[in-house]
Amino acid sequence: MSPSTHIAWFGVGHAGIYMLRTMLAGLPDRPDTVAIHVRDDMFEGLPATRHYHLRGVYEGLGSAGNVATVRAAAQAARAELADLVRDYRAVFILAGLGGGTGSGISPVLAEVARELGVFTVGIVTLPFFAEGTRTRQIANEARAALAQTCDVLIELSHQRIMERIPDGTPLAMAFDLVGSAVGRSLHLLWRLLSGRGVLVLDLADLRRLVPQTGTPVSLAAVETEGSDRVSHAVRELFSSPLLDHGAVLSKAPAVLLGVVGGEDLTLRELNELSMAVANELPVETDLTLGAVIDPAFAGRLGVVLLIAEWTPHQATPPAAEATPAQEPAAAASGTAERKPLQPEFEWMEEEKPRIFQSTPTTSYQGEDLDIPTFLRRGIRLSRPYH
Numbered sequence: 001m002s003p004s005t006h007i008a009w010f011g012v013g014h015a016g017i018y019m020l021r022t023m024l025a026g027l028p029d030r031p032d033t034v035a036i037h038v039r040d041d042m043f044e045g046l047p048a049t050r051h052y053h054l055r056g057v058y059e060g061l062g063s064a065g066n067v068a069t070v071r072a073a074a075q076a077a078r079a080e081l082a083d084l085v086r087d088y089r090a091v092f093i094l095a096g097l098g099g100g101t102g103s104g105i106s107p108v109l110a111e112v113a114r115e116l117g118v119f120t121v122g123i124v125t126l127p128f129f130a131e132g133t134r135t136r137q138i139a140n141e142a143r144a145a146l147a148q149t150c151d152v153l154i155e156l157s158h159q160r161i162m163e164r165i166p167d168g169t170p171l172a173m174a175f176d177l178v179g180s181a182v183g184r185s186l187h188l189l190w191r192l193l194s195g196r197g198v199l200v201l202d203l204a205d206l207r208r209l210v211p212q213t214g215t216p217v218s219l220a221a222v223e224t225e226g227s228d229r230v231s232h233a234v235r236e237l238f239s240s241p242l243l244d245h246g247a248v249l250s251k252a253p254a255v256l257l258g259v260v261g262g263e264d265l266t267l268r269e270l271n272e273l274s275m276a277v278a279n280e281l282p283v284e285t286d287l288t289l290g291a292v293i294d295p296a297f298a299g300r301l302g303v304v305l306l307i308a309e310w311t312p313h314q315a316t317p318p319a320a321e322a323t324p325a326q327e328p329a330a331a332a333s334g335t336a337e338r339k340p341l342q343p344e345f346e347w348m349e350e351e352k353p354r355i356f357q358s359t360p361t362t363s364y365q366g367e368d369l370d371i372p373t374f375l376r377r378g379i380r381l382s383r384p385y386h
Contacts, residue, residue, distance in 0.1 A: 006089040007193070007203075008032040008049075009186075012106045015096020015125055017042055022183025023094075023190065028296070031190060034084055036109070038070060038101050052084060054105060067138055070104025081112045090119040090203050093150070094186070095142075098127035098135040103142035110149040119203055122150035123219070125182060126157045152210050154217045154306070156182055160241035185221035188302045192258040192292055201258055201290030208288065209254045209308050218248050221304045229301045230269050234276045237305055246280060248309050254286040256306040262298035265291070273303060 009031055011020030017035050024030055024047055035048040043051040054073055074081065085091050091113050095102035106122065113120045124143065127135045147153050161178050169177070192201050210217060220243050222236040238246040249255070257277050259270060274289050281287060 007092070008034055008085070008088045008090075009092045009190075010034045010036060010084075010094065010109065011048065012036045012093060012095040012109065013099060013102030014042060015099070016094040016102055016106070017046060017048075018179055019094040019096075019123070019125070019182055019186060020048065021046060022179055023186040025183065025187070027187065027190065029194060031194065032088070036084075036105060038073070050084070052080070066100050067104045067142070070100045071108060074105045074108035078108065078112055081109050082116060085109070085113045085118050086116050088118055090121065092121045092123060093146075094123050096125045096127075097139035097142045098131060099138070103138050107142060107145035107149055110146055114149050114151070119207065120150045120152075121206060122146045122153045123186065124153070124155055126155060126159070128158045128162065147216070152206055152217055153215075154219045156185070156219060156242065160244075163241040184223065185219055185304070188221045188223070188258070188260055188304050189219070189306075191260050191294055191302070192290055192304060195260065195292035195294050197290065197292050199289055199291040201256070201288070201292075205256055205288050205290065206306075208286070209256050209306060215253075216309045218243055218307045218309060219304070220307075221302065223300060223302045225300045230272050230276075233273065233301055233303045237277075237303060238280065243305065243307065248307050249277075249280040250282070252281060252285050252307045252309065254288075254308040255281060256288045256290070256304075258290045258292070258304040258306075260292045260294055260297055260302035260304075262295060262300065263293060264298060265293060265301070269301070277305070 009020060009023070011017040011033065014037070017037060020033055020035060024033065030047070032050075033048040034050045034052060035043055035046055036052045036054060037043065038054050040051070040053040043053075054070075054077060093106050093110055093113075095106040097103050097106075102124075106124070110120050110122055124146065126143070127139050129136070143153070143155070158178055161181050162174070164181070165174050165177055193203075220237055220240040222233050222240075224230075224232040224236065226232070237243065238249075240246075243249065255277065257274060259265070259273060261269070270289075270291055274287070278287055
């Protein structure tokens with residue numbers, strides 16, 4: 001079965017529909033798409049497969065930023081939302097968070113899809129700082145709700161994308177550049193999932209990227225051309241503000257690297273890209289590589305990075321996690337326990353007589369500072385590069 005027959009992309013709200021529109025531009029084989037809004041005039045000129053007008057919100061005039069009103073209308077329309085998603089194996093929900101429509105509908109839509117057993121990927125944009133505290137608070141609340149209902153939640157920060165916009169760029173052009181950057185990323189992601197694969201990527205690879213609900217995922221994509229297109233792509237990705245200028249790579253538990261190229265894409269180029277990314281990752285990171293040949297990319301190279309981010313609420317950074325080779329039985333059951341980074345120091349956990357028993361310990365916030373930091377906190381010492 002072709003991926004385009006079992007995957008649908010949903011554009012929710014003004015920003016979500018705009019993302020859908022820019023993603024579809026230039027796509028020869030378009031997936032099923034559904035546009036959802038509280039205003040029916042937002043569908044004009046949109047080449048979506050279906051349009052769904054959510055009624056009951058200010059007589060179709062807009063949401064006025066009232067998330068509660070929009071969410072209540074979406075909850076009342078759960079049966080209709082279920083009819084939109086039930087025929088698909090996976091749905092991608094595109095939304096801008098911070099306003100009333102995207103923030104109100106997308107968590108309900110994701111919850112409905114998840115209840116039906118549909119693999120659910122949320123792709124959301126976060127507001128600029130200039131949009132104010134209330135907008136950011138609405139976005140954070142909606143993001144938290146989506147994190148609990150989406151199998152994978154990909155976050156794109158407008159504030160970070162803005163770092164690539166040259167000073168002096170007119171306002172309308174700046175917004176177009178931000179929107180185009182997001183749209184092209186989604187465009188490449190769809191080509192990877194639907195194209196003729198040399199190294200096939202599918203929904204299972206996306207599921208594997210995030211072993212537990214709530215893990216944020218970063219997305220960055222670039223297109224390059226010319227004789228040095230690989231090195232150019234590497235520089236662009238590692239300096240991308242969406243990846244915090246490469247910082248998110250250093251603790252990533254899992255990374256998906258996708259490459260789209262024409263018939264001229266070589267194995268050497270693929271290997272060079274893969275090695276460049278792998279060299280920035282902890283050795284325990286699960287790196288998945290995919291490659292698609294698309295004749296439309298002759299002379300060009302499209303590269304997508306999806307990175308599962310390590311977050312402070314996780315027990316340990318990825319370097320501390322047990323590998324499948326260490327815990328085959330537990331990994332198979334999905335209940336793998338975390339191991340100390342340096343098991344040879346397990347004797348430190350036992351109570352041993354101190355040499356200087358009469359000397360008081362140096363403690364701060366409950367930690368014994370007489371024990372070296374790397375032992376006290378279980379930090380793995382990085383391997384030297386040669």
